[in-house]
Structures are given as C-alpha cells and as structure tokens.
Amino acid sequence: MTYNANKTQFKRNPETICGSYGISSVVSAVFHDISVKASEVLENTKFSSFIKNSEYPDYMNESLTERLNPSTKFPASCSIVIAAVPFRILPEINMAKIRLRDEKATLPGGKIAGYALKLDYHRYAKSIFKEFMTEIKEASGMNFSFECFSDTKAISEKVMAQVAGTGIRGLNSCLRVPGEGSGCFIVSAICDRIIPEFKVESSLEVPDCGRCGACLKKCPNNVLSESHKFKYSKCISALTMEFRGYIELEQRNLMRGSIFGCDICTAACLDSKLPASKEIDLEWLLFSPSKEIENAFRESPASYAGITILRRNALAALEYAGTEQTFELVRKLKNSTGSEILIRTAEDILKTSD
Numbered sequence: 186m187t188y189n190a191n192k193t194q195f196k197r198n199p200e201t202i203c204g205s206y207g208i209s210s211v212v213s214a215v216f217h218d219i220s221v222k223a224s225e226v227l228e229n230t231k232f233s234s235f236i237k238n239s240e241y242p243d244y245m246n247e248s249l250t251e252r253l254n255p256s257t258k259f260p261a262s263c264s265i266v267i268a269a270v271p272f273r274i275l276p277e278i279n280m281a282k283i284r285l286r287d288e289k290a291t292l293p294g295g296k297i298a299g300y301a302l303k304l305d306y307h308r309y310a311k312s313i314f315k316e317f318m319t320e321i322k323e324a325s326g327m328n329f330s331f332e333c334f335s336d337t338k339a340i341s342e343k344v345m346a347q348v349a350g351t352g353i354r355g356l357n358s359c360l361r362v363p364g365e366g367s368g369c370f371i372v373s374a375i376c377d378r379i380i381p382e383f384k385v386e387s388s389l390e391v392p393d394c395g396r397c398g399a400c401l402k403k404c405p406n407n408v409l410s411e412s413h414k415f416k417y418s419k420c421i422s423a424l425t426m427e428f429r430g431y432i433e434l435e436q437r438n439l440m441r442g443s444i445f446g447c448d449i450c451t452a453a454c455l456d457s458k459l460p461a462s463k464e465i466d467l468e469w470l471l472f473s474p475s476k477e478i479e480n481a482f483r484e485s486p487a488s489y490a491g492i493t494i495l496r497r498n499a500l501a502a503l504e505y506a507g508t509e510q511t512f513e514l515v516r517k518l519k520n521s522t523g524s525e526i527l528i529r530t531a532e533d534i535l536k537t538s539d
C-alpha cells in the first residue's frame with residue numbers, strides 16, 4: 186500500500202486504518218472538484234444518450250439529471266471519501282440454510298453469483314465504512330458529520346471513483362482496482378466539511394483497463410461494447426433482479442439458467458479475485474416453505490429480488506434445461522402455487538414446450 190497526504194494533518198496514518206478494514210483503495214477529495222470532473226466525463230462519454238436509448242429502469246431515467254450533475258446533490262464546501270472494498274472480504278451468509286445442487290443430481294441447478302452468497306454489501310459496506318470514517322475523523326482531529334452509502338444514491342459512483350483516483354472503469358463497466366481487478370464494490374462518505382485530502386492505494390501498477398476484450402468475448406449475451414454502451418435489457422444480472430413480474434420467453438432464455446446475478450464479465454479480468462458462483466438446488470427453492478427460503482436469503486443481496494422473482498427465475502432455469510424431468514417440475518409448481526406470476530410463467534413454459 187502507498188499513502189499520499191500531508192501527514193501532519195492526521196494523528197494516525199489513514200493507511201493503517203485502511204489495512205484493518207480490508208479496504209483496497211481510498212481517496213478523500215473536495216466534492217466540488219470531483220463532481221465537476223465527473224460531469225465532464227459523463228458528458229464526453231455521452232452517458233445520458235446511453236441511458237435514454239437503453240431500457241434502463243425508471244428510477245435511473247428519473248434521476249438522470251442528478252446522475253449527470255453530481256454537484257447538484259451536495260453543497261460545494263464538503264468532502265467525499267470514496268473507497269473500493271473487495272467482495273472477497275465479505276463474510277458468508279449462513280450457508281447451512283442454503284441447499285446447493287448435489288453434484289451427482291440429474292436435475293440442473295440455478296446459477297447464483299458468488300457475491301450473493303456473502304452478506305449484502307449495501308448494508309455491510311455502510312456499517313464498516315462508518316467505523317472506518319469514525320477512525321479517520323478521530324485521526325484528523327476535526328469535528329465533522331458524514332453520511333455513508335453504497336449503490337443507494339443517484340450518483341454515478343463508478344465515474345466519481347475513477348475521477349477521484351480510486352480505480353479505473355473497465356470495459357465491463359466496473360471499477361478496476363490495483364491487485365483486485367473488477368472484484369470490488371464502491372462505498373462512499375459525504376462529509377459536511379472539507380477534510381484533509383489523502384489517498385491510500387495498492388503499490389501494484391495502476392490497472393488501466395488493458396482493453397484485452399476478455400469481458401466482451403465472455404459475456405454470453407453480447408451486452409458490452411468498446412464504446413461502453415451497455416445493452417441493459419440483455420444483461421443476466423439486470424434480468425434476474427431488476428425485471429420484475431412476468432417476463433417473455435426471449436428474456437427467460439437470456440437468463441441462461443441463472444437465478445440471481447452474473448459475474449462472468451467481472452471475473453474475466455485476469456486479476457479479479459471474486460467469490461465463485463454456485464448452483465442452487467431448484468427443487469428446494471421452488472417447493473420449500475416460503476419462510477424457509479426467505480430466511481435462507483435474508484442477509485444476501487438476493488433478498489432484493491424477493492422470493493417470487495427467485496422462483497420465476499428458477500422456472501426459467503428449468504425451461505432453459507428443457508428436459509422431461511424439468512418440465513415435470515414446472516407442471517408440479519403450476520399446480521401448487523398461488524402466485525399469478527408463477528402460474529403465468531409456468532403455463533407459458535408448458536405451452537411452448539408442447
């Protein structure tokens with residue numbers, strides 16, 4: 186790790202504080218400076234037209250102005266601290282409550298991204314960063330308030346992080362961080378005063394996206410492009426969690442047997458150290474009592490999808506496998522559920538399988 190700051194401004198070195206929280210890279214900067222540069226990057230990359238031309242969810246389109254102009258969000262005289270934290274350091278959820286597919290089973294499993302079997306980073310990140318920032322505050326000797334967030338504010342966090350120097354945005358649309366590839370999530374804190382600037386980063390080489398193209402080649406649905414244009418409505422990650430309700434055959438097939446998330450393009454970076462994806466037992470997911478499934482995923486980011494969407498995705502995974510055995514399970518589910526979305530999905534699958 187290397188550390189840049191006016192060391193007299195801190196009673197304790199931020200690098201030491203970072204190390205005890207497993208943070209890979211962190212920058213403290215004046216919010217106004219970063220937000221002006223971020224707006225320029227967003228304008229130059231035509232981010233707004235990408236969003237307008239794509240099928241992004243309403244909440245993204247509705248907050249477009251704020252996303253394009255981060256400076257409208259907070260007062261000029263404040264600081265932002267932006268950190269990259271590796272997914273691999275997150276504790277696992279209680280795996281004793283999850284039933285994974287038995288390797289010898291003839292029934293296919295439902296793919297789940299590795300990070301979804303770890304504690305939900307949105308919540309965990311906020312709590313560890315709050316502790317980190319409390320230590321930074323004490324080390325600075327200043328009196329200021331701060332608010333932590335991760336992926337929950339209408340701010341282009343990846344662009345802000347790139348501009349601040351926390352990492353570099355890759356062609357897979359994720360932040361690349363020295364020594365961790367695309368295996369980090371971003372967590373930020375807005376401080377109500379300008380605090381001393383500092384930067385802690387790995388001493389490894391800055392991981393400029395080598396444009397090796399591995400993520401573009403490996404994405405099974407051809408979602409990514411050299412121009413950073415992202416075909417949202419074809420992305421497995423988006424389909425399995427953001428597309429709610431009933432979905433058509435074409436979209437079900439694009440999920441390719443996944444029930445939640447996709448990390449193919451993030452794992453494609455050679456230096457990524459991501460938790461491995463796993464396969465969930467689909468029979469367990471579809472036919473266990475709802476309370477058992479909700480409880481099993483309670484601390485996982487998969488709880489964001491909710492049980493009906495996870496089960497809809499499980500039906501799509503059975504359809505994708507397309508065997509007698511899997512269609513039999515779809516039939517069984519249709520006759521045992523009260524959910525309109527699941528009944529409609531099952532009926533559609535059975536109709537197209539005839």
Ligand code: SF4
Nearest residue numbers: 355356397398400454
């Ligand atoms: S896989 Fe290659 S092209 Fe894609 S983000 Fe990683 S380094 Fe960049």
Ligand code: SF4
Nearest residue numbers: 404420421447449450
């Ligand atoms: S998350 Fe999966 S489907 Fe989406 S762009 Fe990456 S590899 Fe493609």
